[in-house]
Amino acid sequence: MAHANPELIQALRRTAQKLSSGNPYQWGHMGSCNCGNLAQELTQLTKAQIHEFAMQGRGDWREQVEEFCPTSGLPMNLLISDMLNHGLTTSDLQNLERLSDKKVLARIPLERRDKMRHNYREDVVLYLNEWANQLEEDLLPSIKLDLSFMNQEKAVPTLETA
Incomplete structure (x- = not known):
């Protein structure tokens, strides 16, 4: 699965x-x-x-990802490389096109999951959101916050009498 990172999650x-x-x-x-x-x-x-880049190759996203060659210089391969540089894997792209990643699908209630279609806008939106949620959950344990400032004694203002 994709390398969880804030930029990808937001995208x-x-x-x-x-x-x-x-x-x-x-x-x-x-x-x-x-x-x-x-x-x-x-x-x-x-x-x-x-679309123009893709038409220079053959097949749909799944097929073009299968034939992906990062050194070919073909526009579609450069596009795929750019997406991979954002933390995606070739499997992620193939799974997105068919809404087929088992980890993402497992997050969706069975009665809804069984009715999903890979080419239906609302199902794509659901899948994208659940995928973002999954990546966010993967990312959170690696985020370290420095909360040491909370343990420092706070100076309490006092009134001084003259």
């Missing part, structure tokens, strides 16, 4: 929010599908640019 949440608010969604379009919407958020490329 997942922003993607879910934008989809909830009506951002273009079309599962069969490489720039506005599940991965395409997250790619827009992480890379700041437009859906048209992402």
Whole structure:
């Protein structure tokens, strides 16, 4: 699973929010599908640019990720590399496109999980939010806060009489 980091968590949440608010969604379009919407958020490329890059290769996100070669110089491979640099893995991208990560799905109640469709906007939003929640839970134990200032004696102001 992805390397939990605040930037990725926020990108997942922003993607879910934008989809909830009506951002273009079309599962069969490489720039506005599940991965395409997250790619827009992480890379700041437009859906048209992402789709154009993808059309230079063959297949959907799953297939292009399977054929991913970080040294090819092909635009889609550069895009995938950029997404991986944000903490994702190639498995994450394949799972996102089909909403199939078992850890994420296990967080969703069975009666809802059994009705999920990989190409349905509301299911993508649910998956993205649960994935962000999972990554946040993974990240929290590694955050160390310095609370030593709370143990220091506080100077109590006193009134001095002359």
